[in-house]
Amino acid sequence: METEDIVHTPEVCNRHVIAVRDALYVLNGKWKLPLIIALSDGPKRFNEIQRSLVDISPKILSKELKELELNEFVERKVFSTTPVTVTYELTPYSKTLDKVMDELRSWGELHRQKIVASRKSKLS
């Protein structure tokens, strides 16, 4: 049942390439995932995010948040306090990324272990 009866026509491969690229296009860049993870324990304000992700400049943070908003991973809420406060929080749609993130995370851990192990064996 789990056997690989995959057909390797150029068309099928091409669809796969496109789908995977679509996914990576949305997730790539230096800050998208750190941002999503930073927001995963609740809404945060602009300056709060900037403080928790050390070394991100306001220009970059602004740009990344806009992109996350466009992709509907993040909702921006404005409160008319004085001064105005703005919060950013994850949308329900962002939860559809959970399995992708889990796989990326566990594979990333596996790969790091492998790298470390192969470094050691080369020091033999």
Add this chain to the structure above:
Amino acid sequence: METEDIVHTPEVCNRHVIAVRDALYVLNGKWKLPLIIALSDGPKRFNEIQRSLVDISPKILSKELKELELNEFVERKVFSTTPVTVTYELTPYSKTLDKVMDELRSWGELHRQKIVASRKSKLS
């Protein structure tokens, strides 16, 4: 059982960010995944790959193949025919990416559908 008893300490989040970044670091760029998919139906020679991935220049192809080799996704084999031929093929380790790729692919398809749907609703 599937409930989210995730602890959101900065340390845990940080480990997650690092692992996910490690994974994306290996997969990103314009050509890594097309290359892996291109090799998924068997070994290919350098010029064969270049012909099947239209528009990749030899410099880029060479660089990408070296990186894939470093990460042990691809094995390079030299045959002393005349002229020398070189083949590239996926390693068993590259199969550890299967689940990641599947998740990325299916999420990419989901996301594309969402984009298309939301475009339509905005044309209302």
Add this chain to the structure above:
DNA sequence: CATACTACTATCCCAAAGGATACCAGTATC
């Protein structure tokens, strides 16, 4: 003897990503 094939490398160039710094309006605080 010229051309084509093998697998590349070298050089130069352009565009995009990312970052540093200064600045904006408005209000509150010292």
Add this chain to the structure above:
DNA sequence: GATACTGGTATCCTTTGGGATAGTAGTATG
């Protein structure tokens, strides 16, 4: 009146990714 807070923008700069083009050594083929 100076400073600090809110959430950003504007400008300039550097780094990185990627691409175009030409060239390499050695052999074979016309």
